[in-house]
Amino acid sequence: MTDSVNDTPLEDTRLFCVPINEYFAKDCAEVLNVYRRIxxxxxxxPDEGLNTESVFCREVDVLHALPDSPLKEARGQLHSLIVDxxxxxWAHAIDHVRALEHDILMKPPPVWSPLALARVTLEGCAxxxxxxxxxxxxxxxxxRSASMRMAEAQNGIHASKGFGRQEKDYAEGQKAEAEQLLSDxxxxxxxxRRGDKLVGYTLDGEEAPLNHTISSQIASFLPEWAAGSYPLLSGAAHGRPWMIARSRSKTGLAGEAATVMAAVMVVMGAMESGIAVWGxxxxxxVxxxxxxxxxxxxxxxxxxQVLAHAFQILAQGPQILKALNDE
Incomplete structure (x- = not known):
């Protein structure tokens, strides 16, 4: 994509060059609201409770059947950690959908933030x-729960370094508790391979990495019609200065309808796939x-598509007619 694209009036009718208008923005926000409420x-x-044959209930039954011991208690805690x-x-992801609904309606229209908010929602659902x-x-x-618990403890220690000795001592105590839980x-x-770094945990022959690589999962997590979008979202999150510079004009910043459309489609795919896994x-x-x-x-x-293009065509009708006549 180059700046020369904007030099031709006819190119302005393509979605990636169409500025966000309030009718298109309102429609996008409304469909996100519908998705979030669903x-x-x-x-x-359900009022009648969960299906006793569900994966969750079967796993709980297996854990309850273990002999009373520190192992039973510890594994029950790890299972509860997964559920909680x-x-x-989920709550975090839903909150970002709500934030995206409001962000799309901002004036002036947003430039890069819809893709960044969509990325958080996608990563959360995945x-x-x-x-x-x-x-x-x-x-x-x-x-997976064991590795997640230790990753959380390690992150706590890293975060505590800037808050003084008391916070650091607390974080180290939390790490010690996590180590005892996982041992039990x-x-x-x-x-x-060098034996100098913790990279994960093994439990009864099953391994899970300490730091799960979310990008390796997302391609298979999203439905086919939304697949391949993660690099775009990551690029938006890390390429904020470029996107803002590209969208700057004499009248201020001009967000593109394509940016919002991409964000909405990603959130739709993430929520549909997430609901299916939850069910x-x-x-x-579900x-x-x-x-x-x-x-x-x-x-x-x-x-x-109609809302995005129609108001752009109406606004630039004279330019488009002139370009057609010149041809």
Whole structure:
């Protein structure tokens, strides 16, 4: 993409060169609101409780059947950490969808922030799927929980260094508690080839890395129609100065409709895939909410194209007619 694209009036009708207008922005915000409300409803536990044959309930039964011991208690805590951590991550992702709804409506229109907010939502949904994946074994899930718990403890120590000795002592105490918990659970530290760095944990033969690489999972996590978007989101997050400079004009910053459209589509894909994983783990039928999301998406896509282009064409009608006559 080069600056010369903007020199031709006809090129301005292409979506990636179309400025955000308030009608297009409002429609995008509304469809995100619809998705968010459907997701919040889908995540409610049914009044009759969870299906006892669900992956979650079967795993709980296995853990409850263990003989009373520190191992049973520790593994129960690791399993609870997965469940509680997943709920927290979901709440975090949903909050960023809400933030994106408001961000799209900003005046002047946003330049890079929609893609950055969409990236947070996508990473949250994908990591939640890493924890709730219904296809993995219980021991693999516990191994992932063990690595997540230690990563959290290590991050706490790193963060405490700037807050004084008291905070550092507290963080080190939390790390010691995590090490005891993982030892009681039978999680064995896995070291680097040189043996000088902790890289993950093994539990009953199942391994999980200390630092999960989310980018390696996202390609398979997103539906096909939204796949391949993660590099775009990462580029937006790290390329903020370039995007702002590119969007600067004599009248101020001009955000592009394509940026918002990409963000909305990514969030749609992330939430649809995330809801499907959640339903698979907890044994909740999410067919209806996924159908509602699908219908909202199918109605939104053609409508958004019209809203994005129509007002641009009306605004630049004389220029377009002149370009056609010149040809």
């Amino acid at each position: 997701a919040e409803s889908a995540l409610d536990v 951590g997943g709920w927290l991550i 990591f939640n799927a890493y924890l709730y994946d219904p296809s993995i074994t219980l021991t693999q899930r516990l191994a 659970a039978g999680a064995v530290p896995k070291l680097s 698979g783990f907890f044994g909740v039928d 067919t209806e909410p996924l159908s509602q999301m699908h219908s909202a998406r199918e109605e939104f896509i053609p409508r958004s």
